[in-house]
Amino acid sequence: MLVNADFMRRAIVDAARYRWVASPQPGVERVMLERLAGEHGRATSIVRYAPGAFYPAHGHPGGEEILVLSGVFSEGEQHYPEGWYLRNPPGSSHAPASAGGAIIFVKLARMSPAGQGQVRIDTRQASAWRREQGREICPLFCDAAEQFSLQRLASHEVLFDGAIAAAEVLVISGSLGCEGELHFRGSWLRLPEGEYPGIAAGAHGATVYLRAGK
Structure with missing residues (x-):
């Protein structure tokens, strides 16, 4: 699947025109901002977790970047409210979930493999x-x-x-x-x-x- 895949052209997705689409996991929806491949390829999305929604544990060979926009996003026993910035390096894995619901900004599979460590910043x-x-x-x-x-x-x-x-x-x-x-x-x-x-x-x-x- 290709979404806004021509990087030589300007791309704008206005929040008033979001198109939410279901993910493979129940209770998780996405707005696809850019996508260069299939489910595990390079992508940028707004992701919405319904209360109680989760993904089973999985890896990210190309790394993952997350900014929590609302609610509380969780990785196991670690809970990140609105304003947290997370950077999971290539080869990392997690089991993301949200007990009360959350909206996050996510970038997948675009990190270089070398010199990348985990980052956690509370921007509040x-x-x-x-x-x-x-x-x-x-x-x-x-x-x-x-x-x-x-x-x-x-x-x-x-x-x-x-x-x-x-x-x-x-x-x-x-x-x-x-x-x-x-x-x-x-x-x-x-x-x-x-x-x-x-x-x-x-x-x-x-x-x-x-x-x-x-």
């Missing part, structure tokens, strides 16, 4: 944030190819100050304007190389997940 903690060039940033992960972070934008603040190699953006709160349309919480944008001076926070600002780099 003030200590996870720092100020860089006038903007509040919560670093999540960084390697030679990509940088992952949460960023807080002031009212009408432009997201990018120049040309970018490529980027992926998820609106966590507030709104983000692009080509005259406002995109609210849960909206996803993938941008190829170029300049995007028109992408800016709405009147009340925004918090975004940002993956920068190819």
Whole structure:
């Protein structure tokens, strides 16, 4: 299955136009943002767990990245409320579940096999944030190819100050304007190389997940 598989083209999935589809596991639904292969291939999704839903224990040869958007997401006896960022390296395994229901942002099978350890960050903690060039940033992960972070934008603040190699953006709160349309919480944008001076926070600002780099 291919969904938004041409990385040379801009892709936008607005939260108001989500299309939920059933997963192979009862009680788990997904919005497919991008997908390059079958069930275990490279994919980016919004995943919704109904209360009590779970997946049996399974491995992730290509790694997995998770941002908890609402509810509580669990891995065994470890429970992660809204705001937690999880990075499970290639070769890891888990048995994900949610007793009360949860919505998570998930990226699968796109990590390089070397130099990747487990990451757990509670982005609700003030200590996870720092100020860089006038903007509040919560670093999540960084390697030679990509940088992952949460960023807080002031009212009408432009997201990018120049040309970018490529980027992926998820609106966590507030709104983000692009080509005259406002995109609210849960909206996803993938941008190829170029300049995007028109992408800016709405009147009340925004918090975004940002993956920068190819």
